[in-house]
Ligand SMILES: Nc1ncnc2c1ncn2[C@@H]1O[C@H](COP(=O)(O)OP(=O)(O)OP(=O)(O)O)[C@@H](O)[C@H]1O
């Protein structure tokens with residue numbers, strides 16, 4: 001087990017390197033000159049060369065990559081071209097805000113998804129099942145930025161119950177878990193929770209239905225268990241897969257949603273990313289994507305390890 | 318005669334749904350305490366359905382059951398809720414055909430046995446684990462302490478079936494049901510498991526009903542034989558009676574095809590023709606289309622139950638005459 005853990009950790013290194021290479025290349029393959037945005041229109045060739053050197057754009061690509069990775073490893077992701085502030089700081093602030101949103105969306109979406117999926121799977125082909133399935137399909141297929149706008153119109157514009165924009169007092173840098181801030185969290189979190197809820201519900205429904213149709217369930221009744229006792233076995237059997245699906249969804253949530261963060265002006269990574277793209281802010285874009293990708297790798301690793309721990313059928317050595 | 322352990326009278330089981338299936342049709346069966354009954358019959362003759370009905374394991378919404386089942390004086394068909402759960406695994410338990418499918422893959426063997434003990438005898442976990450260990454020893458699983466912590470997929474087929482038997486017997490049931498308990502195993506392992514079952518049956522003094530396709534096995538292990546056809550017992554008696562003095566043409570066909578020169582362990586399918594579809598309840602002898610002796614009586618009404626001796630029954634109009642011809 002320990003050996004497996006260590007090996008998995010070692011495997012992360014090439015993955016992370018590959019991810020960084022892709023981030024780095026993506027930006028350089030994109031058309032357009034990143035310096036155009038910040039360069040004065042009447043800049044002389046000399047000034048331009050100076051600026052290129054300042055941002056390191058004059059060196060050959062492999063060297064640029066090497067330097068970039070070496071610095072990234074020490075936590076230095078360069079400076080934003082648009083604001084001149086360190087990218088690492090910008091990204092970390094945004095990551096913090098996205099974490100808040102992702103946590104809230106998970107806390108809403110996962111328990112509901114699990115509950116709905118379980119009930120639907122357990123009472124398969126009944127009215128309850130059909131209602132839950134319809135809800136889950138709607139949740140997954142309705143464009144969530146549209147849902148977000150509808151919620152804003154209903155709860156902010158018409159009813160005036162909840163704020164529509166931003167992360168509350170203090171803007172992007174001063175989140176707190178108090179009532180005033182939480183009011184700002186409700187609408188984006190609910191909007192963001194709908195898709196993972198639908199996906200978790202659908203997966204768990206299929207999973208539970210499948211488990212209940214297996215012979216061992218009959219054997220559990222045959223040895224005298226009642227519904228509650230059998231349900232415990234069903235939960236234990238469903239847990240590893242349900243966990244994997246939630247882990248994957250958490251990975252997506254942590255990536256931040258460009259659309260939802262933009263609709264709600266939520267200062268997270270999605271928002272940061274869209275700004276970086278529109279301003280052609282290369283270092284910011286690279287840094288943000290890199291951090292997000294590494295997050296995803298880390299979450300996958302954690303899910304994998306957790307699965308190994310709770311599923312005796314998986315033997316990883 | 319002593320009071321039977323199992324007494325089934327006029328049992329009918331009908332499945333509704335996409336297809337209606339009259340799986341069991343007016344079946345009578347009884348078993349004295351401490352005896353072993355082998356059920357023989359072609360595929361689809363209702364053997365598994367009969368066993369599952371005894372444990373009330375069929376889906377209640379799609380299954381209509383009529384008739385009477387008494388096991389150890391309990392009216393099985395009237396049980397519900399906790400009393401049904403107490404009966405299952407407490408009075409009667411079951412060994413399934415494929416232990417790999419019948420054991421929960423994510424619970425250890427010890428936990429699965431202990432769970433049944435805790436449920437029925439109210440023991441604590443520690444005491445229940447002691448019992449599980451004792452049971453694994455009794456079914457002769459080597460290094461039982463270690464096997465307690467093992468998961469089903471980590472055992473061989475034979476060991477898994479032993480564990481399944483340990484689980485079934487952990488609460489000392491009065492009746493054990495076994496649906497083709499060895500079909501999924503290698504030939505040599507089959508014999509070991511059957512001998513083990515026979516031994517444990519004597520040790521615990523319980524009744525056993527087991528389904529088999531192998532007449533040789535029935536002869537070896539059972540006290541009595543019941544031959545099923547189209548959801549009914551067409552002939553029953555002690556092993557000696559049924560083997561030496563078979564009266565139902567279907568039984569005779571089975572014996573002829575399987576006792577003399579047939580491959581041991583081969584399935585029962587050597588009689589020409591196919592069993593009837595069970596969409597409607599039988600209005601005549603179900604075997605008539607395949608029977609060489611069928612006459613007008615056989616095609617107009619179900620055959621009478623002839624009783625050539627105590628505990629011996631044959632459902633065929635010719636049962637008396639065939640005896641005379643012998
Ligand atoms: N749950 C069910 N729903 C509908 N029909 C069923 C169900 N279980 C069994 N049947 C039908 O009842 C009939 C008897 O089936 P059963 O499983 O008892 O046969 P069997 O004698 O055990 O055969 P085999 O030797 O193949 O195991 C079959 O026609 C089968 O299709």
Ligand code: SF4
Pocket residue numbers: 565566567602603604605606608609610611612615620632633634635
């Ligand atoms: S009752 Fe008639 S058809 Fe049925 S088994 Fe006897 S002889 Fe054959």
Ligand SMILES: [Mg+2]
Pocket residue numbers: 364365366496
């Ligand atoms: Mg069967």
